Amino acid sequence: MGSCVQQLTCPSGLSKCSTAVTQIGDITSQASVKNCAAACQNGSMNFGVLKMSSFCCDTDLCNAKDVPDPSNIPNGKQCFSCGDKSCSNILRCSGSEDRCIKATGTFGAQSLVVKGCVSKSICDATASVSSVEGISCCEGDLCNGAHSVTQSFLFLCCSLLSYFLVH
Template identity: 50%
Template sequence: MDLQISVFLLFLLFTAGHSLRCYECWSQTGSCANQKETACPAGSSSCFSSTGVSQVGGITTKAMSKGCIDVCQSASYNYGYARAYSSCCYTDLCNLPDPPDPVPNGKKCYTCDGNGCSKTLSCTGNEDRCFTITDNIEGPLRVGKGCLSKNLCDASSYSCCDGNLCNGAQSVTQSFLFLCCSLLSYFLLH
């Protein structure tokens, strides 16, 4: 029994001062060649790696960052012309390798481009939901559509759905029929 207590106290002695260590970097070239080790501040429970890719007019830009974080969730979103994905790990220096580009997972969603929102997009990695988001901040109404991880749907203002191409616009005929049926039921019930 005394041996078990001694081993437990020895374990506490060696782990009490240990803080998580992660690789840290910020790169706009798409690879973290100059990453350095860093001791995470108290409260950081995980290391992360995140990558953002955008395509504008045939030019692709890729940025990457790594470091310590308090709360981390592996997640991904894809607008078609811009996407970002992150991964988390929980042991010392576990975020050394650059995360691989996610591979297509078979799910398809609608995305928007300059001609409308009828183009299809192949979702990748853990993107298991389609989304639609609208905003009219400082200008006309804008709509965005694409693929998203479920955990981002739960924690955001995105309108998410769970089927292939489920984020497409309803046709005018369907909306008109729904309106007519609603009005008819209102008059019949009142």
Template identity: 55%
Template structure:
């Protein structure tokens, strides 16, 4: 009996003293290598990997970050044609080495550019919904946001009481319509929405 208790206490000491290790890096010009890792601070129980891409006209840029999750990490992904982002979460030591690059699902949604919302984009990874939203910009202007999103983004918008955002599950279910806002306004509003939520 004493041997079992000793083994149990030893196991508790080893597991309590173990802290999660995650790769940490950031790059504005593509994938970061993730060659450096740290021991995460107390309260961090997951590693994250995020890849963000922006494409306006013929110019595209991709960046990535990896690190420890300070709060509960929720896998999420969106692709609104000109901006796409995917975040993955994992719980094992150094599990965030690979970039969060999802594969195409075959589903499509409409997205908006500076002239129309009749463009289509292919959803990938956990993007299982289409989004349709409007937002108010400066000077009384509004913009339309459409594209592919994951369920977690729809759930977060619903929980926060955002009424100008709807999600649907069918192929091309978010409808096409024309818009006249500039790409700059669309990019700014979309980035601010997803960064704030």
């Protein structure tokens, strides 16, 4: 993926530069967002269908390069992820993803669940995601449990993703 760099003077209170790369599906459709931020984390999260990596720095133009794609470097960790009607898919974590994550949320009348791999830094920051009711991270292989779900989880993934892209 090519890089496009536009110089931007950060507004007051936004002293960090951030880059986030999102990959949806196996087709490797990617989107990169570079911007100013008040706070951000270095790390990645992977829900199987949706992967996001972020990089944060605090010097001028330090986010000129794209985030390295951790998906090519497996680290041996395994977590459950959710598919169509089941959360028993086994996902192989990569890069700095050293935790498993489980998040639940309610959107309208639908209760949604996502599971996957996450970096410790991203997991630590998830406590402030207000639209998601229950986020838990754990360290052991497959520690985020395998249970069935009946609803799509893309809305919940998008909620988590939008938090990290905006903050």
